[in-house]
Amino acid sequence: MPGPWEIVMLVVLATIMFGPEKIPEFSRKAARVVFFLRNIANNAQNQLRAELGPEYADLDIRDLNPKTFVQKHIINAVQDDLDEIKADLEGVKSEMEGSAKDLKMLGEDVRHDVERQSSALAAEGAPVPVDLDAT
Numbered sequence: 610m611p612g613p614w615e616i617v618m619l620v621v622l623a624t625i626m627f628g629p630e631k632i633p634e635f636s637r638k639a640a641r642v643v644f645f646l647r648n649i650a651n652n653a654q655n656q657l658r659a660e661l662g663p664e665y666a667d668l669d670i671r672d673l674n675p676k677t678f679v680q681k682h683i684i685n686a687v688q689d690d691l692d693e694i695k696a697d698l699e700g701v702k703s704e705m706e707g708s709a710k711d712l713k714m715l716g717e718d719v720r721h722d723v724e725r726q727s728s729a730l731a732a733e734g735a736p737v738p739v740d741l742d743a744t
Contacts, residue, residue: 620632623635654669
């Protein structure tokens with residue numbers, strides 16, 4: 610798509626080449642050509658829909674692009690399944706995080722119990738069986 614400076618340059622060039630009096634005539638002719646080409650494209654699309662049958666009533670010419678076709682007919686068909694799997698995995702993730710927190714708290718409780726028992730044994734003069742600083 611041309612930018613604004615390109616359009617200005619084309620208008621200036623057309624004015625210089627053809628003169629300002631012929632520009633409206635060329636604009637009308639260009640508009641008729643665009644309208645004619647658009648009608649041809651729409652008629653071809655309608656004819657293609659009619660020949661393919663009612664299951665392709667929503668056919669768009671862009672659907673004939675392989676990338677768009679794959680996305681519309683394959684990816685979109687499994688997107689709901691993928692969303693469901695993603696939700697299940699999120700649930701598993703939150704359960705795993707909860708279990709990890711529980712295990713961490715359990716490990717801290719065990720460590721505190723061992724430290725308490727080690728302190729009690731040391732106070733009685735018995736040898737300490739576990740060196741917690743080595744872990």
